[in-house]
Amino acid sequence: MAIREILHDEIFLRKTSREVSIFDKRLHTLLDDMRETMDSVNGVGLAAPQVGVLRRVVIINDTGEPEDLIELINPVIMEASDEKQDDVEGCLSYPGEYGMVERPMRVKVQAQNRNGDLITIDGEGLKARAFCHETDHLNGVLFVDLASRMIDPEEFEERKENRK
Numbered sequence: 643m644a645i646r647e648i649l650h651d652e653i654f655l656r657k658t659s660r661e662v663s664i665f666d667k668r669l670h671t672l673l674d675d676m677r678e679t680m681d682s683v684n685g686v687g688l689a690a691p692q693v694g695v696l697r698r699v700v701i702i703n704d705t706g707e708p709e710d711l712i713e714l715i716n717p718v719i720m721e722a723s724d725e726k727q728d729d730v731e732g733c734l735s736y737p738g739e740y741g742m743v744e745r746p747m748r749v750k751v752q753a754q755n756r757n758g759d760l761i762t763i764d765g766e767g768l769k770a771r772a773f774c775h776e777t778d779h780l781n782g783v784l785f786v787d788l789a790s791r792m793i794d795p796e797e798f799e800e801r802k803e804n805r806k
């Protein structure tokens with residue numbers, strides 16, 4: 643495994659990623675490297691274009707526990723709740739920047755696992771937010787496009803304090 647460089651290049655990040663059709667060792671190496679890269683910066687999610695690979699691959703871990711890692715290949719959001727959550731969101735490609743983004747409270751995602759098997763996963767709260775955020779990356783959509791407003795670091799720290 644290897645830590646890959648996380649890109650901050652907005653022109654690249656706005657490209658649309660292509661579907662994965664071959665589930666081989668190359669894909670597994672990408673997934674393993676993405677995991678190591680995300681863990682190295684304590685991220686909640688990472689999409690392949692963020693490490694320079696325009697393929698529909700994302701990983702998510704909303705707890706930080708190794709067994710809670712979710713790998714999604716070719717993910718599609720099938721259902722989203724009418725109920726919304728309006729909360730702070732950030733992105734590993736925008737270190738130190740945060741904004742308020744409205745997302746569905748619950749979503750259902752269909753995807754493939756690293757072996758190509760079809761899987762369906764439900765997410766609520768932060769997990770639902772991460773599914774939406776990372777899937778957006780595959781379509782070149784960034785959270786700064788969706789944020790109702792950006793918040794300054796002071797307000798971000800205050801919000802974190804209030805959550806504890």
Ligand SMILES: [Zn+2]
Pocket residue numbers: 732733734735775779
């Ligand atoms: Zn992101």
